[in-house]
Amino acid sequence: xxxxxxxxxxxxxxxxxxxxxxxxxxxxxxxxxxxxxxxxxxxxxxxxxxxxxxxxxxxxxxxxxxxxxxxxxxxxxxxxxxxxxxxxxxxxxxxxxxxxxxxxxxxxxxxxxxxxxxxxxxxxxxxxxxxxxxxxxxxxxxxxxxxxxxxxxxxxxxxxxxxxxxxxxxxxxxxxxxxxxxxxxxxxxxxxxxxxxxxxxxxxxxxxxxxxxxxxxxxxxxxxxxxxxxxxxxxxxxxxxxxxxxxxxxxxxxxxxxxxxxxxxxxxxxxxxxxxxxxxxxxxxxxxxxxxxxxxxxxxxxxxxxxxxxxxxxxxxxxxxxxxxxxxxxxxxxxxxxxxxxxxxxxxxxxxxxxxxxxxxxxxxxxxxxxxxxxxxxxxxxxxxxx
Amino acid sequence: xxxxxxxxxxxxxxxxxxxxxxxxxxxxxxxxxxxxxxxxxxxxxxxxxxxxxxxxxxxxxxxxxxxxxxxxxxxxxxxxxxxxxxxxxxxxxxxxxxxxxxxxxxxxxxxxxxxxxxxxxxxxxxxxxxxxxxxxxxxxxxxxxxxxxxxxxxxxxxxxxxxxxxxxxxxxxxxxxxxxxxxxxxxxxxxxxxxxxxxxxxxxxxxxxxxxxxxxxxxxxxxxxxxxxxxxxxxxxxxxxxxxxxxxxxxxxxxxxxxxxxxxxxxxxxxxxxxxxxxxxxxxxxxxxxxxxxxxxxxxxxxxxxxxxxxxxxxxxxxxxxxxxxxxxxxxxxxxxxxx
Numbered sequence: 026x027x028x029x030x031x032x033x034x035x036x037x038x039x040x041x042x043x044x045x046x047x048x049x050x051x052x053x054x055x056x057x058x059x060x061x062x063x064x065x066x067x068x069x070x071x072x073x074x075x076x077x078x079x080x081x082x083x084x085x086x087x088x089x090x091x092x093x094x095x096x097x098x099x100x101x102x103x104x105x106x107x108x109x110x111x112x113x114x115x116x117x118x119x120x121x122x123x124x125x126x127x128x129x130x131x132x133x134x135x136x137x138x139x140x141x142x143x144x145x146x147x148x149x150x151x152x153x154x155x156x157x158x159x160x161x162x163x164x165x166x167x168x169x170x171x172x173x174x175x176x177x178x179x180x181x182x183x184x185x186x187x188x189x190x191x192x193x194x195x196x197x198x199x200x201x202x203x204x205x206x207x208x209x210x211x212x213x214x215x216x217x218x219x220x221x222x223x224x225x226x227x228x229x230x231x232x233x234x235x236x237x238x239x240x241x242x243x244x245x246x247x248x249x250x251x252x253x254x255x256x257x258x259x260x261x262x263x264x265x266x267x268x269x270x271x272x273x274x275x276x277x278x279x280x281x282x283x284x285x286x287x288x289x290x291x292x293x294x295x296x297x298x299x300x301x302x303x304x305x306x307x308x309x310x311x312x313x314x315x316x317x318x319x320x321x322x323x324x325x326x327x328x329x330x331x332x333x334x335x336x337x338x339x340x341x342x343x344x345x346x347x348x349x350x351x352x353x354x355x356x357x358x359x360x361x362x363x364x365x366x367x368x369x370x371x372x373x374x375x376x377x378x379x380x381x382x383x384x385x386x387x388x389x390x391x392x393x394x395x396x397x398x399x400x401x402x403x404x405x406x407x408x409x410x411x412x
Numbered sequence: 413x414x415x416x417x418x419x420x421x422x423x424x425x426x427x428x429x430x431x432x433x434x435x436x437x438x439x440x441x442x443x444x445x446x447x448x449x450x451x452x453x454x455x456x457x458x459x460x461x462x463x464x465x466x467x468x469x470x471x472x473x474x475x476x477x478x479x480x481x482x483x484x485x486x487x488x489x490x491x492x493x494x495x496x497x498x499x500x501x502x503x504x505x506x507x508x509x510x511x512x513x514x515x516x517x518x519x520x521x522x523x524x525x526x527x528x529x530x531x532x533x534x535x536x537x538x539x540x541x542x543x544x545x546x547x548x549x550x551x552x553x554x555x556x557x558x559x560x561x562x563x564x565x566x567x568x569x570x571x572x573x574x575x576x577x578x579x580x581x582x583x584x585x586x587x588x589x590x591x592x593x594x595x596x597x598x599x600x601x602x603x604x605x606x607x608x609x610x611x612x613x614x615x616x617x618x619x620x621x622x623x624x625x626x627x628x629x630x631x632x633x634x635x636x637x638x639x640x641x642x643x644x645x646x647x648x649x650x651x652x653x654x655x656x657x658x659x660x661x662x663x664x665x666x667x668x669x670x671x672x673x674x675x676x677x678x679x680x681x682x683x684x685x686x687x688x689x690x691x692x693x694x695x696x697x698x699x700x701x702x703x704x705x706x707x708x709x710x711x712x713x714x715x716x717x718x719x720x721x722x723x724x725x726x727x728x729x730x731x732x733x734x735x736x737x738x739x740x741x742x743x744x745x746x747x748x749x750x751x752x
Contacts, residue, residue: 086572086584096572172600187601188558188583268546268557268603269583278601359563359586370586373497373564376504376525 063379076384078375079104085370087361089277100371107366108388114284114362115349115392121288122348123341126295133300144296151293156351159286164358167278173269182262184270189277191270193260200254207250208243215239279360283352291348298340302333334407342400346393353389363388437641437648438482438700441509446488449475450508453493453589456614457723457730458514467491470723471512473713474533474639474656478510481655481705486712495588497564500525503642510652511640514608516566521640530653532638533716534610535736535745537631538570541597541612542604544626551604551630558583560593560602567607570633590615604628608635610724610732617729651699658688658706660748662715664739669714676707688751695751716746 034040067074079101086096091109094102133144151159170187171177177185182193215238222235251258263273306329314324355362356369363385372381441447451471452459459469476486492508503511504526514536515521517529540551540559548554551574561568563586575582585602587593594615597605605615609631616622639656641649662668665685667675675681676689686692690703699705713719717739724732738744 084569084572086568086575086582088584088586096576168596168599168601173603187599266556267548268554271556275583356588359588361586365563365586369497370563370568373500374520374569376500378501 067379074377074380076380078371078377078380081375083371083374085374087366089280089361100367100375103371104363104367104384107361107363110360110365111349111352111355111362112392114280114287114352114355114360117284118287118291118348118352119345121284122291122295122344125288125292126344127299129292129296130299130303133296134303148293148296151289152297154290156286156290157354157357159290160283160354160357163286164278164282167282170278176265176270182260182273184263184265184273186270187278188269189275190281191263192274192276193262194273196259196261198257198259200257203254204247204251204258208247211243211246214242214246218242277360279355279358282358283355283360287348287351290351291344294344294347295341298337298344299333302335302337303329305336306332331407335409338400338404338407342397342404345396345400349392349396350389436700437509437645438651441482445483446490447475447479447482447510448490448492448508449478450492450494450499450502450511450513451475452513453495453591455514455590455611456618457610457728457732458614459493468723470534470719471514473719473723474512474659475510477659477709477713478652478655480708480712481651481658481701484702484704484708486708495564496562497588500527503527503640506642509641509648514611514637515640516608516635517638518566526643527640528643528649530639530641530649531656531748532636533656533659534637536608536610536635536637538567538606538633538635539609539612539631540604540606540628541616541625542628544624546603549628551628551632552578552580554582554604555580556582557603558585558601560585560587560596560605562587562590562593562607565607566633566635571606574632594618608637610637610730613732614724614730647700651701654699654751655705655709657748657751658709659713659716659719660739660746661688661751662706662710663717664741664748667710667715668718669710669712672707672710684751 034043064074080099082097083100083103084096085103087094087103087106089110090106091113092102092106094106129144129148133141133148135141135144168187170185173186173188175186179185184191215235218239219235222233226232261272263270263275265271310328310332311324314328315321319328352362353364353368356364359365361369367381367388368385372378375381449472451467451469454460455469457469458471459467462468472491475489475491479488480486482488492502494502494508494511494513499511499513499515500521502508514534515529516536517532521527522529540554542548554575559571559582561571561584568584568586571584574580583602585596587596590607590611593605593607596602598619605612607615609627612627616625616627619625639652641652661684662672665682665688667685667689672689675685676691681689681691683692687695688706690696690705690707694703696703696705702708714722720732720734720737721727724730726733734742734744736745738746740747
């Protein structure tokens with residue numbers, strides 16, 4: 026019998042199947058055990074489980090709401106408010122980090138000694154200090170801004186104090202939808218223009234300044250409609266009230282500190298990725314391009330960057346994921362994000378720890394997978410197409 | 413950051429801990445040799461460190477009292493500092509045996525969260541503190557203000573209720589600990605700070621110029637604060653409950669740290685005192701404790717009144733009146749059930 030087993034295990038295919046079956050079985054048993062044990066323990070501690078609490082009133086307030094929310098709204102809605110706050114930081118952070126990363130990355134290759142050394146020092150400082158400390162530092166700096174009674178008046182209805190930056194709020198009247206329509210139309214037109222220019226360039230070699238023209242269209246067309254419809258969008262400037270600046274758009278110190286700290290921290294990593302990507306493109310490419318009479322700006326944009334991007338995009342994706350996940354450090358300064366709502370106050374008020382953490386984790390997972398998917402599609406488009 | 417640690421500990425414990433809810437907590441604590449007691453991360457008067465780095469305060473003394481009842485030694489305590497958010501997961505998961513951290517007794521905590529409140533050791537209410545220079549005298553004038561609020565507490569919900577009831581707009585500025593709230597308030601990130609009135613009085617003493625700040629007259633909620641244990645071990649809950657009751661009864665009966673030994677040996681003590689101090693009957697054994705449990709408690713920390721005066725009373729910087737927390741015989745509502 027034993028000999029038979031030994032013989033069977035000596036067979037590579039059978040051995041590999043046996044190991045896989047065993048692993049799968051062990052995994053299933055483990056998961057079942059955990060689920061069963063959790064259920065037993067929850068019951069033993071008298072804790073209700075389930076997701077019914079999501080439709081109960083939340084009864085707490087959230088200071089930054091991108092959608093309508095009051096303390097009478099449900100825990101489910103509080104979750105959405107938190108999710109939107111997370112997404113806001115993630116999107117702003119990713120855009121800023123990308124800009125900072127590319128600028129620093131290109132500058133670090135600058136032949137100017139001062140510029141490249143200065144960038145080097147900044148990058149090393151930004152990326153070698155834990156991001157939590159960056160967040161606390163910037164929050165501390167912002168809290169050191171003038172207090173509310175000494176508010177800085179920046180002009181144009183804009184105010185700055187240690188409770189945030191207060192901007193005028195747009196108010197839309199009846200004709201405003203026409204302006205939006207014109208804006209969307211202008212964007213579509215610009216796309217068409219850019220495509221037409223590309224095709225024409227391929228056919229005739231002539232270049233039309235399509236990007237500048239697009240910018241013109243996007244500004245002029247909505248502005249024209251705005252004038253014609255009699256200015257249906259008003260800017261309402263915030264006003265000082267007894268305690269605070271009221272009535273405008275408030276960019277809170279927490280949002281600003283978190284976004285900025287995440288942007289410089291991640292931007293420092295991105296700049297290294299960009300530098301590596303550019304350096305990986307053979308110098309001969311630049312020389313060939315220049316010797317064909319292509320200007321150095323166009324050489325960078327049309328020859329170097331497209332080749333560098335192939336190397337840049339995959340590690341860039343993971344930086345975007347890091348930034349999004351690091352945004353959960355918001356809790357340190359009281360920015361109410363996903364972890365602050367469902368993973369924090371709701372969890373604490375309802376006691377549904379496992380459900381709340383499960384939801385929070387699943388949402389982060391989903392956001393990350395969506396970012397990865399988008400970046401993978403972009404990567405495929407930029408990748409070397411082999412024929 | 414304790415939030416993540418403790419909630420995950422709670423989650424993981426719920427995942428992996430074998431169902432040992434039956435094991436008696438008292439035996440477990442005895443075997444361990446020390447009491448794990450959850451306290452505040454720092455609140456003057458209630459839980460703070462002295463110059464030597466030892467934890468002291470009104471809430472801390474309750475931990476010491478329980479340790480004295482169980483071990484005869486008030487120092488056999490391991491203190492676990494918890495925020496408003498982390499306290500319940502820590503208790504339910506068994507990381508701490510008893511929570512003594514100005515925790516409000518509410519329906520949902522008692523019923524839904526799997527907790528057992530063993531009594532009330534401080535009748536409190538939520539108030540607001542603000543700068544006198546704001547020029548307001550009442551919390552109903554707070555329309556448009558920024559309010560610092562400890563997240564994960566009942567105060568967060570009371571604030572939302574109060575503001576809604578009075579139709580006031582406000583910006584909530586959520587923070588984790590009292591210390592953080594103080595620094596936000598001092599930086600004027602918020603106009604007012606709201607928490608239990610006792611906490612406000614305590615926090616006010618830590619400001620550079622306490623006289624520049626005032627506590628508004630509105631008390632917007634009932635906050636009966638008391639020690640909490642996890643639901644499911646009635647014997648342990650009884651121990652926690654009667655240590656608290658003994659502290660209150662001792663004051664009512666005039667037993668204090670100086671005279672407790674004399675009272676025990678005196679024939680003239682009242683029958684209830686004799687029962688409490690283990691001279692008549694064996695009430696300690698019914699709790700699973702020594703005969704001398706209450707003697708050890710009072711000898712170590714004094715009675716309720718002594719603890720109150722030591723940390724919160726008029727001779728401390730906080731200067732809280734007894735108010736509702738006086739014995740029922742003195743016009744308060746402190747009323748412990750009879751020990752018989």
